[in-house]
Amino acid sequence: MTPRPLPYGRQCIEEDDVQAVTDALRGDWLTQGPGVARFEEALAERCGAPYAVAVASGTAALHLSSMVAGVDTQNGGITSAMTFVASANGIRYSGGVAALADIDPDTAIVTAPTLSVAADELQKQGIRARVLVPVDYAGAVADLPAIADLARRLGARVIEDAAHSLGATYRHEGEVYRAGSCTHSDFAILSFHPVKHLTTIEGGAILTRDEGAYRQLLELRSHGITRDPARMSKNDGPWYQEQTAMGYHYRLGDVPCALGLSQLKKLDRFLSRRRALAARYDAGLGDAALRATLEPLPVRHGVSSAYHLYVLRTRARPGEGLSALADRRRALYHRLLAAEIYTQVHYVPVHHHPVHHDAPRGGSLSAAEHHYSRCLSLPLYPDMRDEDVDRVLEVLAEAGAS
Ligand SMILES: Cc1ncc(COP(=O)(O)O)c(C=O)c1O
Structure with a gap:
C-alpha cells in the first residue's frame, strides 16, 4: 500500500461542521445574520477578552487593528522578521513604516530587547513606533508582559499576532493567561485559514478590551458606515446611514461563522x-x-x-x-x-x-x-x-x- 501524502497542515472538517454549514445555508441569512455575533461571543469567551470582531482574514484583522491603534503616514510599527508578510503588511496598509525586529535564537520569537533595538532604529529615522506586533510563532506566546512594558515606555500599543496561538497559555507572576485575552496587549488577531486551529475557510478576528476600539472596528469592517443616529450628521429616515470613516468590506458572513462556531466547540x-x-x-x-x-x-x-x-x-x-x-x-x-x-x-x-x-x-x-x-x-x-x-x-x- 502506498503511504498517504502528509501535508504540513490541514483542516479537520467533520459531519457536524457540514451540518452546521448546511443549516446556515438553509437559513434566512447568508451574510450579516445573527450567526456572526454568536461566533464572536463564543470567541471572546474562549479567549477571555470582552470583545471580538470577526473579519474576512487574519490580514484584515492586522490592518484594522493597526488603523485603530493609530498607525498612519506619520508613524510606523515593528514586527518580527520571522513571520508571514501579513504581520508587516497590516502596518503598511495603514500608511505606516513597518520595521523588523530580530528573534530570540532559541524560540524564534521577538522579545522586548529585540523590539527595542528596532524602535531605536526607527527613531534614528525620525519615525515613532505606534504599534508593536509580536508574533506567537508556531503557537508559543511571546513575552507579552515585557513587551507591554516596552510599549508603555515608547507610547506604543501592542497587537498580539495570535494567528498561531489560539488556545495557548502563558504564565506571568504565578498567574496563567490565555493567548488573545488582551491582558498584556491592546489587540490580538486570529486567523481561520484552513491550516490554523479552526477554520472558517478564510477568516480572522480581532480581540480587544477597549469598548471604543471595538465600536470603531465594527464600523471599519463594513465600509466605515454607521446607522447610529448619535454619530450621523442628519437623519433622513429609517433607511438612512452614513459613511463616517474610510472603512473596508472586510466582513465575515453568517455561513463561515456557522462553520467557525462548530469548529470552536472542538x-x-x-x-x-x-x-x-x-x-x-x-x-x-x-x-x-x-x-x-x-x-x-x-x-x-x-x-x-x-x-x-x-x-x-x-x-x-x-x-x-x-x-x-x-x-x-x-x-x-x-x-x-x-x-x-x-x-x-x-x-x-x-x-x-x-x-x-x-x-x-x-x-x-x-x-x-x-x-x-x-x-x-x-x-x-x-x-x-x-x-x-x-x-x-x-x-x-x-x-x-x-
Ligand atoms: C503569523 C501570521 N499572521 C497573519 C496571518 C494572516 O492570516 P490570513 O491568512 O488569515 O490573512 C498568517 C497567515 O498565515 C500568519 O501565519
Missing part, C-alpha cells in the same frame, strides 16, 4: 491532539542519533504552546557555516518530499521579500537568518495518526544515516 480536542502529536515527535527526536543532527524548536518556560506548527531545525556541526547548514536542510526537505511528506519552511524572512527590502531593521537580523537557514515545519494536524508521525521519524532517521 478546539480543546484539536489542541490536545496537536499536543499529543508534538509530544510523540519530541520523544522520537530524543533518540541519540537524531539529536546529533536535528533539534526541535524549544517552547519558552511557562508557555503551553498551541502547536500550530511543529518546527524542527538542523543542528550546526562544529565549525559548520550557514550555507552548509542550509544545504543540509534543503536535502532533508527533498528527502521528505520524495516520501510524500510535504514539509514547509516558516518563514522566508520578511526582509527577503522585495517589497520589504527597505524596511528599517533592528540590527543585522542574524538570528532570523540563522533560523531561516535551518528550519523545517513537519506535518501536524488533528487528523494525523500516530503512525504518520512514526513514518516521518523513520524518514528523518534514514536521512540522518545516509
Whole structure:
C-alpha cells in the first residue's frame, strides 16, 4: 500500500461542521445574520477578552487593528522578521513604516530587547513606533508582559499576532493567561485559514478590551458606515446611514461563522491532539542519533504552546557555516518530499521579500537568518495518526544515516 501524502497542515472538517454549514445555508441569512455575533461571543469567551470582531482574514484583522491603534503616514510599527508578510503588511496598509525586529535564537520569537533595538532604529529615522506586533510563532506566546512594558515606555500599543496561538497559555507572576485575552496587549488577531486551529475557510478576528476600539472596528469592517443616529450628521429616515470613516468590506458572513462556531466547540480536542502529536515527535527526536543532527524548536518556560506548527531545525556541526547548514536542510526537505511528506519552511524572512527590502531593521537580523537557514515545519494536524508521525521519524532517521 502506498503511504498517504502528509501535508504540513490541514483542516479537520467533520459531519457536524457540514451540518452546521448546511443549516446556515438553509437559513434566512447568508451574510450579516445573527450567526456572526454568536461566533464572536463564543470567541471572546474562549479567549477571555470582552470583545471580538470577526473579519474576512487574519490580514484584515492586522490592518484594522493597526488603523485603530493609530498607525498612519506619520508613524510606523515593528514586527518580527520571522513571520508571514501579513504581520508587516497590516502596518503598511495603514500608511505606516513597518520595521523588523530580530528573534530570540532559541524560540524564534521577538522579545522586548529585540523590539527595542528596532524602535531605536526607527527613531534614528525620525519615525515613532505606534504599534508593536509580536508574533506567537508556531503557537508559543511571546513575552507579552515585557513587551507591554516596552510599549508603555515608547507610547506604543501592542497587537498580539495570535494567528498561531489560539488556545495557548502563558504564565506571568504565578498567574496563567490565555493567548488573545488582551491582558498584556491592546489587540490580538486570529486567523481561520484552513491550516490554523479552526477554520472558517478564510477568516480572522480581532480581540480587544477597549469598548471604543471595538465600536470603531465594527464600523471599519463594513465600509466605515454607521446607522447610529448619535454619530450621523442628519437623519433622513429609517433607511438612512452614513459613511463616517474610510472603512473596508472586510466582513465575515453568517455561513463561515456557522462553520467557525462548530469548529470552536472542538478546539480543546484539536489542541490536545496537536499536543499529543508534538509530544510523540519530541520523544522520537530524543533518540541519540537524531539529536546529533536535528533539534526541535524549544517552547519558552511557562508557555503551553498551541502547536500550530511543529518546527524542527538542523543542528550546526562544529565549525559548520550557514550555507552548509542550509544545504543540509534543503536535502532533508527533498528527502521528505520524495516520501510524500510535504514539509514547509516558516518563514522566508520578511526582509527577503522585495517589497520589504527597505524596511528599517533592528540590527543585522542574524538570528532570523540563522533560523531561516535551518528550519523545517513537519506535518501536524488533528487528523494525523500516530503512525504518520512514526513514518516521518523513520524518514528523518534514514536521512540522518545516509
Ligand atoms: C503569523 C501570521 N499572521 C497573519 C496571518 C494572516 O492570516 P490570513 O491568512 O488569515 O490573512 C498568517 C497567515 O498565515 C500568519 O501565519
